[in-house]
Amino acid sequence: MPDKHKTLPEKLLIVEDDPGLQKQLKWAFEGFEVIVAADRESAINMLRAEEPAVVTLDLGLPPDPDGTAEGFATMDAILRLKPDTKIIVASGHGEKESALRAIAAGAWDFYQKPVDIDELSLIVRRAFHVRQLEMENASLAAKNDRSHKVLGTIITGAPEMLKVAQMIERVANTNASVMLLGASGTGKELLARGLHNASDRRDKAFVAINCAAIPENLLESELFGHEKGAFTGAVKTTEGKIEQADGGTLFLDEVGDIPLALQVKLLRFIQERVIERVGSRKAIAVDTRIVCATHQNLENMIENNSFREDLYYRLAEIVVKIPALSERSGDASLLARHFQKKFSAEINPDVKGIAPDALAALDAWNWPGNVRELENRIKRAVIMADGKMIGVEDLDLAGVDNDATEFLNLKAAREAADRSAINRAISQTNGNISNAAKLLGISRPTLYDLLKQYKLQQAS
Ligand SMILES: Nc1ncnc2c1ncn2[C@@H]1O[C@H](COP(=O)(O)OP(=O)(O)OP(=O)(O)O)[C@@H](O)[C@H]1O
Ligand SMILES: [Mg+2]
Structure with missing residues (x-):
């Protein structure tokens, strides 16, 4: 692994078929370790042997010195072999489109010919600098990996907890409902977020609602939303948490605190995947992954009829028990x-x-x-x-x-x-x-x- 204090050997590969320009560039970059190649094959050989961090690339290379096909092929080959290479393409006068095309295809930057050495030199230096920073970041990230972080934010070195994290990683990309069981402060919410971030829903919303913290009479409209005028105080139509979590993940915290009447409504949503806002009969389809948590003993609650068994099985397709600290x-x-x-x-x-x-x-x-x-x-x-x-x-x-x-x-x-x-x-x-x-x-x-x-x- 690269040591963050070691600076990179600043190896620069110049791919250029014009001997005059080769010489000029070589001279301009005296402070660097410059390697020169005149065609695709030698460029690739140099790349393999020397691993330059930065490459300047003339798009017009033999056998197609007047076109750009060979230049693009060279760029593709370099990026395939070493994707972190910073490639700076040279575009001929009035060929800005090919420069932009090159950027789209993965080039790092471009410069216009005829070459302005000062300008190019600035671009090259910046490329080395950025490459250096990237390497430092990578080595820091690797170090952090070794400091017992799983699922991005969960710190543990304990096999009991690593097993939990592994299980969450494994089920993240299914749509199965997950119930997290753990005492207060064991990291239920952190794990729910970890699950969301490990799933392909990560770019959509993670919406958490603490069912114990909201008064019973407001919980329904919090979850399902309401139409304007549905009840006193409903001054405008409002989306509920379920709707907000469309495409993403809904985290029902303290799910054991949902009153029975609302449990029925929640069950219906899970079965049919549509909701109706309070005060409306319009069915709105919502696609959300449900994760829930509770510190209560739901089995006991089912026995004394304060939690619906059918809802329990819908919510608990996968049950994860989180060990106490x-x-x-x-x-x-x-x-x-x-x-x-x-x-x-x-x-x-x-x-x-x-x-x-x-x-x-x-x-x-x-x-x-x-x-x-x-x-x-x-x-x-x-x-x-x-x-x-x-x-x-x-x-x-x-x-x-x-x-x-x-x-x-x-x-x-x-x-x-x-x-x-x-x-x-x-x-x-x-x-x-x-x-x-x-x-x-x-x-x-x-x-x-x-x-x-x-x-x-x-x-x-
Ligand atoms: N393994 C962990 N690594 C780092 N931080 C953690 C870990 N577990 C919990 N935390 C932190 O501890 C605090 C409590 O975690 P969290 O809110 O996820 O627990 P919880 O089970 O939802 O608790 P509660 O039952 O009180 O709601 C948070 O600040 C969280 O960031
Ligand atoms: Mg919590």
Whole structure:
């Protein structure tokens, strides 16, 4: 992987059949490593051998020096082999159309002949500069990938949660309804958005509605919309959330709080895929993917007749159970570090990290409020901390209880202990594997093996 601090060898390939121009350009780009080719074949050979980042390309090449066919063929071949190459085409006087055509076909920029060296030089330098930035971005993105991000925004290194993310990725592109079950703060909304973004509906709306937060008498019109004059206060015709989610995804949060009468109406929509706004008989077809969430026990609700069984089965084609934070081995310290960095940057840059005793306390806490609680505690700690490190006293965790978790067997308990010790060491050393191994009193290769074994971090 390219190191972001290393600058690119500025290799420039000039594809030009006129020997006089070749010489002139070579001279003009003295500061670069210039390679010259006079036809398609040698250009491609040079591309393979030297991998220039930037290419200037004369469109009129032999055997068609007066046309542009050979130039375009060369450009296609270059882009097919190395799509990130920045190609700058030369267009003859009054041939702006072919320049534009070249841009449409993937050229990066063009210049007019006869060549103005200063102008071309500017274009070439900018191309190298942009290429450099792109490489830096790619290497940053690769680094972030290794920091346990799944579905774009979900941070986890725990197999229990990775399984959930994988499942969501797999079902994203079906139209199946998905029910997310998890305690408060486990990331239900984040996962619903992740699902939407992983699906081919991602360019359309993601519309969330919290059914528990809206008074019963307003919920119907929130969901289905209303016509002007449908009820007192309905001063204009308004689209409901379902309609807004046409083409996209509708996230029904706290679906267990929908009153029975409205459950019937929702069921009818899911079966027929048409809605009627309140105060209207006009059927409007809506195509939306439904994702719902609840922290309630819907099965119990079905038993005592407060949730319709037929609706449940429509909503729960796929049920995803989200583990509590305390069940995600190692995630508490991983997320703590993530939130600390985020809030330090936003609120208090003096705070640089989390002290070992604080990490240990975070790991031992049972997290009844899950990730939301962790986020809030770290935020407060970042504000409160007077030193560079968040200490255990900044976290306000009363009576840390280490024995709350029940383990499957001794092996599982040992693994969980390993995981949390490893995560803590890695957090403490800011991701430096050698130092983390030293802290743990094991060799670096052993630590790499453990990371692999517990899928904690891709050993790179
Ligand atoms: N795995 C995660 N990685 C990063 N941030 C997370 C993760 N899980 C949750 N969060 C963050 O924690 C907060 C709570 O998440 P979210 O709102 O998705 O949870 P929820 O299950 O919908 O909670 P509630 O039941 O309280 O509505 C959000 O700020 C979210 O961004
Ligand atoms: Mg929520």
